[in-house]
Amino acid sequence: MNGAQSVIRTLVDSGVEVCFGNPGTSEMHFVAALDSVPAMRGILGLFEGAVTGAADGYARIAGKPAATLLHLGPGMANGLANLHNARRAHTPIVNVVGDHATYHHRLDAPLESDIDALAGWLEGWSRRAVDTESAGKDAADAVAAAMDSPGRCATLILPADVSWGEGGVSSPPAARSARPSVASGTVRAVAADVVADGRTTILLGGEACRERGLRAAARIADATGAEVLVETFPARLERGAGLPAFDRLGYLAEQATRQLQSAARLILAGAVSPVSFFAYPGRPGDLVPAGVTVTTLAEVGDDVTGALEAVADAVAPGAEPTVRAPLRPPLPSGPLNVRxxxxxxxxxxxxxxxxxxxxxxxxxxxxxxxxxxxxxxxxxxxxxxxxxxxxxxxxxxxxxxxxxxxxxxxxxxxxxxxxxxxxxxxxxxxxxxxxxxxxxxxxxxxxxxxxxxxxxxxxxxxxxxxxxxxxxxxxxxxxxxxxxxxxxxxxxxxxxxxxxxxxxxxxxxxxxxxxxx
Amino acid sequence: MNGAQSVIRTLVDSGVEVCFGNPGTSEMHFVAALDSVPAMRGILGLFEGAVTGAADGYARIAGKPAATLLHLGPGMANGLANLHNARRAHTPIVNVVGDHATYHHRLDAPLESDIDALAGWLEGWSRRAVDTESAGKDAADAVAAAMDSPGRCATLILPADVSWGEGGVSSPPAARSARPSVASGTVRAVAADVVADGRTTILLGGEACRERGLRAAARIADATGAEVLVETFPARLERGAGLPAFDRLGYLAEQATRQLQSAARLILAGAVSPVSFFAYPGRPGDLVPAGVTVTTLAEVGDDVTGALEAVADAVAPGAEPTVRAPLRPPLPSGPLNVRxxxxxxxxxxxxxxxxxxxxxxxxxxxxxxxxxxxxxxxxxxxxxxxxxxxxxxxxxxxxxxxxxxxxxxxxxxxxxxxxxxxxxxxxxxxxxxxxxxxxxxxxxxxxxxxxxxxxxxxxxxxxxxxxxxxxxxxxxxxxxxxxxxxxxxxxxxxxxxxxxxxxxxxxxxxxxxxxxx
The missing domain is CATH 3.40.50.970 (Thiamin diphosphate (ThDP)-binding fold, Pyr/PP domains)
Structure with missing residues (x-):
């Protein structure tokens, strides 16, 4: 098989079954290889921002990465803004960026640019495939890097001659790092704090915004009187009847400050400490009011759900959380307005x-x-x-x-x-x-x-x-x-x-x- | 005046009168400042790729830069692909990229990213404004950098607090480097070569694709039998009745090789030596056939027009060039097709x-x-x-x-x-x-x-x-x-x-x- 076939075969073997793409000439062997690995579904986007955003949405729901297929530096550049959103969402994505053949770089052809610099901007994982034989292994490593908790963009730069060269070897899935558990001492300390202090706010982020995290947080709140907030822009928030419902932290700094001002302690559960989205003249960027103690239960990437459940088991063993009852607003009438x-x-x-x-x-x-x-x-x-x-x-x-x-x-x-x-x-x-x-x-x-x-x-x-x-x-x-x-x-x-x-x-x-x- | 006003005032004083933009919160003081400097025309684009491409088109015709106004790293990322085209066109553009306030960076707010890395990708000029007082000078330097021959993207990263701070100082236009003339020895040598060798091809690029360069090249061709080709994708090519007409070098490698195969000597006049747009298995990327001597009359950025005219004056003093007579194709009929x-x-x-x-x-x-x-x-x-x-x-x-x-x-x-x-x-x-x-x-x-x-x-x-x-x-x-x-x-x-x-x-x-x- 050629290099492109080995990459696609490896991606599929590692669980990547969808490739959103907008290819160009340097990706033609990759495109042709789609027919040799039917388990990979190619989906065309008309612009790379559509491609990368689709990969983000796919992984937020599927819980595993899609691949993207992007054309050299400009193609990757067009996809960067939505990859930035994916980076902040900790979404696993495997970007395959086609490049000129390795020996073509020195000619500085019109589409030549520093793709590595663009990949680096994402602060995830990136690697440049250097030969056909190891391209499959590179792809397996990319999937593992994308999936390692809390998830990131992994970019594999794939030169055209690595794609078209014969001698490709598909690679088994690469080992992934275990997700760090939260130390039992941290759990015990948070449980003690939240019980002792009547003015605790728990801020949920990342995986804590899914059902298990929400239920655990609600049990803690029910038992201790703690407030629970959800980060301002979660990647995936489960909501609705039958689930606990918490307010999100406000987008505007003044809203967020108001939400936090009665707290004596802020416990971060998969969220970062609140900061203002933008700077405003004369207003603080750090939204934690003076005098509020900030404690981290779990960083994003830690087993935050397990940690929340452990705290809940400590403060409210066996309790069922309060959940939202089904309630729909009545159908309104009249001209549409913002509400x-x-x-x-x-x-x-x-x-x-x-x-x-x-x-x-x-x-x-x-x-x-x-x-x-x-x-x-x-x-x-x-x-x-x-x-x-x-x-x-x-x-x-x-x-x-x-x-x-x-x-x-x-x-x-x-x-x-x-x-x-x-x-x-x-x-x-x-x-x-x-x-x-x-x-x-x-x-x-x-x-x-x-x-x-x-x-x-x-x-x-x-x-x-x-x-x-x-x-x-x-x-x-x-x-x-x-x-x-x-x-x-x-x-x-x-x-x-x-x-x-x-x-x-x-x-x-x-x-x-x-x-x- | 505040920093934003000083930047806009300076841009106008340096000849930049149009700002294509797609702003966000960090650019609001810049946007507000547009009303205080009416000589700057703000033009809204719905997407940064439209903004940067418009700035490219503007400068190719106006012969001087427009500014762009872009929102942080993602906004710049969206504009990069067309800035890549501008880079290859040697188009002068002044990018103003708004950034978070200087003191806001450490908070890693959601839109935080390494803007400098994106600016660096363009391989032009970039600077991060550090205080309000010097922002005007930064803007003047940016215009000069953009305009220095052969033209480039100059990126000024403008933190929000530098924009909104009071104490801005508008700056006079900065000194620009003189465009290098081609040494008379080089002109003489090329003139001698083109006369001596009946199988010379002159490849025109950059400014040589404008009227004066074309006319000089035609005089040389008329007098010596040299072939003249135009680079494959010129930034601005003047054509039509009354001008000399030359073929462009083909996009496909096999076309270009065919066009060059009868030459014994290739003279580069503001163009780079021909390379294949992409690499293809088993085909050369360097399109200069074996045995062809490549000579550079003028690099892009040199006074290529002056050099061509000097060669023309040497080999065909006082001659008028052959130009294309007016001739329109007859209006065709029937279903549209590719021709x-x-x-x-x-x-x-x-x-x-x-x-x-x-x-x-x-x-x-x-x-x-x-x-x-x-x-x-x-x-x-x-x-x-x-x-x-x-x-x-x-x-x-x-x-x-x-x-x-x-x-x-x-x-x-x-x-x-x-x-x-x-x-x-x-x-x-x-x-x-x-x-x-x-x-x-x-x-x-x-x-x-x-x-x-x-x-x-x-x-x-x-x-x-x-x-x-x-x-x-x-x-x-x-x-x-x-x-x-x-x-x-x-x-x-x-x-x-x-x-x-x-x-x-x-x-x-x-x-x-x-x-x-």
């Missing part, structure tokens, strides 16, 4: 849904509207690089073909990776996109005020405005092969959302809502 | 047009169809990172509001940066896009065969296919605010192209053509 659209989603969300949430400023009412809805997963914008929502929904739908995927999508962010809709159409993925069109970078209108920038006038505001011309997302979606409709009232949104959920394949609903500001 | 669409453009191209050419495989007939058309500029895909055409057309139209801009655009590449159409609509730019929809990554179908990849079947071919579903570019363009129509015959294309040229503002024509393969 009532969320109630439509809450009223109609199907069972076992996956929500890709990039609703941004339009999503303020979502958490409340969905807290008693049927159980669902929420995939959030972990790294702040907008343009995640549509690709992540796409990948999640590939990972879970029998679950409904709902993408709640801000308009400004949508335009970064809108072409991922085409992949949804091509693969006939069951994704319902609700595109919230407020015709502005509404979050920046807010931030322009919050940063205290003086003198902003017509020129500044024009840079935040998306209304001249208005975009017609129905036409854009239809142009990309996705059936679409427009809703301006709650009744229309309800009708269209129900209809979209009832039909297989992708749909897009443009929900026109007035901007916040 | 006749180009004749429609050649028959109807308006005077003084700017062509942004990303037609790729569909563009094989363009050079012949346009060689006797009214004089025009062609802006080509310099770095191979697809998605350049629409943004470059956008920026070119900003630089030359009174010239018609024609974007000849392949379908696969279009989807990388399609949102730039919206900026055309917003700014009411006079751009006519002819989108060549062959429903495939046709170039990859060709390359899949050329690389000798065996075993490619349905899975492989599916990764190169854009027909399931077909994209409807008329709807997509209309959704982005650009009037659009579809042509399937030469007559329709002619009628729609004429109508689009006659009306101000942007238009898109989807030209449906059967794929080559």
């Amino acid at each position: 009532n659209w969320a109630d439509v989603i809450g009223a109609l969300l199907p069972d076992n849904a996956i929500i890709s949430d990039e609703s941004n400023t339009s999503g303020g009412g979502l958490a409340a509207a969905l807290s008693g809805a049927p159980r669902h997963d929420v995939l959030m914008l972990t790294g702040g690089a907008i343009g995640q929502g549509i690709p992540v929904a796409t990948g999640a739908a590939v990972a879970a073909p029998h679950r409904p995927v709902v993408n709640l999508q801000a308009d400004g962010s949508a335009m970064y990776t809108i072409s991922a809709l085409w992949t949804q159409a091509r693969e006939q993925l069951d994704v319902t996109t609700v595109l919230l069109n407020n015709r502005a970078y509404a979050i920046l209108r807010m931030e322009l005020q919050r940063v205290g920038a003086e003198g902003a006038g017509a020129a500044a505001n024009s840079m935040l405005d998306l209304s001249a011309p208005n975009m017609d997302y129905v036409k854009i979606a239809e142009g990309l092969g996705v059936p679409a409709s427009r809703a301006t009232t709650a009744e229309e949104l309800a009708e269209q959302f129900s209809a979209a959920l009832a039909e297989p394949g992708p749909h897009l609903i443009e929900a026109v809502i007035p901007p916040l500001l | 006749n669409w180009a004749d429609v453009i050649g028959a109807l191209l308006p005077d003084n047009a700017i062509i942004s050419d990303e037609s790729n495989t569909s563009g094989g007939g363009l050079a012949a169809a346009l060689s006797g058309a009214p004089r025009h500029d062609v802006l080509m895909l310099t770095g191979g990172a697809i998605g350049q055409g629409i943004p470059v057309a956008t920026g070119a139209a900003v630089a030359a509001p009174h010239r018609p801009v024609v974007n000849l655009q392949a379908d696969g590449s279009a989807m990388y940066t399609i949102s730039a159409l919206w900026t055309q609509a917003r700014e009411q730019l006079d751009v006519t896009t002819v989108l060549l929809n062959n429903r495939a990554y046709a170039i990859l179908r060709m390359e899949l065969q050329r690389v000798g990849a065996e075993g490619a079947g349905a899975a492989a071919n599916s990764m190169l296919d854009l027909s399931a579903p077909n994209m409807d570019y008329v709807k997509i363009a209309e959704g982005l605010g650009v009037p659009a129509s579809r042509a399937t015959t030469a007559e329709e294309l002619a009628e729609q192209f004429s109508a689009a040229l006659a009306e101000p503002g942007p238009h898109l024509i989807e030209a449906v053509i059967p794929p080559l393969l």
Whole structure:
């Protein structure tokens, strides 16, 4: 077999069964090799940001990596923003970046660039394959590196001659490091603290946002009076009726500070200590109020679920946690606005849904509207690089073909990776996109005020405005092969959302809502 | 004034009058400062690839840089691919990349990343502003660095607190290095060689592809029998009736080798020695045939025009060059195909047009169809990172509001940066896009065969296919605010192209053509 075949064979043997890609000439042998390893499913994206975001969404749901296939430095560059989100989500992804043949570099051909520098930017694992014989082993190592807790981007740079060379050897899965357990002494200390101190807040992050972690945290809270918060942008948060429901830490620094100000102790369970998303003149970046003691129960990557359960067993042995009762908001009526659209989603969300949430400023009412809805997963914008929502929904739908995927999508962010809709159409993925069109970078209108920038006038505001011309997302979606409709009232949104959920394949609903500001 | 104001003031004083941007919170003071320096025109792009490509197109026509405004590492990452093309084009661009406040870095907020590593990838100039007082000087240095021959990307990383701090000082333009002249000895030697050797080929690149360089090269060719070729993908090539017309070096290695095989000597005039765009098994990457002597008259960045004129004055003093007579192809009729669409453009191209050419495989007939058309500029895909055409057309139209801009655009590449159409609509730019929809990554179908990849079947071919579903570019363009129509015959294309040229503002024509393969 050639090098490309050995890499794909090894990826499959290591459990990687999907390759999202946007290839070029230097990847043609890899593409050809897809036919020799039918267990690898190749899925085409029209742009690398759609490819990498889909790999992120896939792994958040599948719990194992997809591969990406990217074309040299510029192809990888196009995929970096969503890989940044994946890095912050600790998502395992195996990037295969095709490169010129090893002997071609010295010629400085037009597409030559320092791919290693781009791979390094991700602060994960990277390796440059140097010969065909070891490329399979490189691929196995990449999967293991991606999967090692807490998960990361692993980038294998694959020169064209390594791909096309004969003598490839597929490699068995590489050994993975064991996930660190939390020391029993740490568990005992946290258990003692949380009992002793009536003003403890536990901040959940990473895997602690899944059912087992949430249930353990709820048992602790029930027994001790501790507050529980969830990190601001979890990679995957399980929510809905039958699960404990906790507020997320606010995005705005002043919200977060308010949530934390009554605490005497903050216990980190798979989360990092809260910091402001951005710096603002005269305001602190570290959001932990003065006088609050910060204790780490488990770092992200540790067995945080086991640690939470151990604390729960210590403070509330045998107890069942308080969970949210089923409760849907009533279906609203009248023109859509920034709050009532969320109630439509809450009223109609199907069972076992996956929500890709990039609703941004339009999503303020979502958490409340969905807290008693049927159980669902929420995939959030972990790294702040907008343009995640549509690709992540796409990948999640590939990972879970029998679950409904709902993408709640801000308009400004949508335009970064809108072409991922085409992949949804091509693969006939069951994704319902609700595109919230407020015709502005509404979050920046807010931030322009919050940063205290003086003198902003017509020129500044024009840079935040998306209304001249208005975009017609129905036409854009239809142009990309996705059936679409427009809703301006709650009744229309309800009708269209129900209809979209009832039909297989992708749909897009443009929900026109007035901007916040 | 604050730091942001000092930067913008300085940019304007250094001749930078346009800022293409896609800002975020860390750039809000910069955005607000646009109102205090009205001479700086802010132009919003919906995605950073559109922003950086527009800056490239602007500078190729304006001959001076635009600024870009990018949001932290992910924003810069999204803009890198078109900056790669700009790097290969030696386009001067001043990137202003907003960053977190200096004191915020240690908190590792979600959008934190190594921006310096991304700036370094461009192999241009970069600096991190460290205080408000010197930010103006940093901006002046950035412009000078960008403009120093042969032109490059200069990246100024601007922390938010440097922007918002008071005490900014605008800075006068920084001194620029003089462009190196070519030594008279080199000119004499080349002149002697080209006269002595009947089998000389001169390869023109960079500035030599403009009128003066072309005319000087034609005088040399007329007098000595030398062949003249133009580099494969020039940043800006002047063509049409009244100018000398030379073939470009072929993209495919076998074409280029054929063009060079009769030469005994190759003289490089602002071009690099020809290399294969990609490596192919068993074929050489260096395209200079064995036995051909390579001589450099002028490196890119040298005064190549002056050097060519000096050689011309030596071998053909006072002579007028042979130029192309006006000659348009007749208007074709019948269903569109890969050749006749180009004749429609050649028959109807308006005077003084700017062509942004990303037609790729569909563009094989363009050079012949346009060689006797009214004089025009062609802006080509310099770095191979697809998605350049629409943004470059956008920026070119900003630089030359009174010239018609024609974007000849392949379908696969279009989807990388399609949102730039919206900026055309917003700014009411006079751009006519002819989108060549062959429903495939046709170039990859060709390359899949050329690389000798065996075993490619349905899975492989599916990764190169854009027909399931077909994209409807008329709807997509209309959704982005650009009037659009579809042509399937030469007559329709002619009628729609004429109508689009006659009306101000942007238009898109989807030209449906059967794929080559």
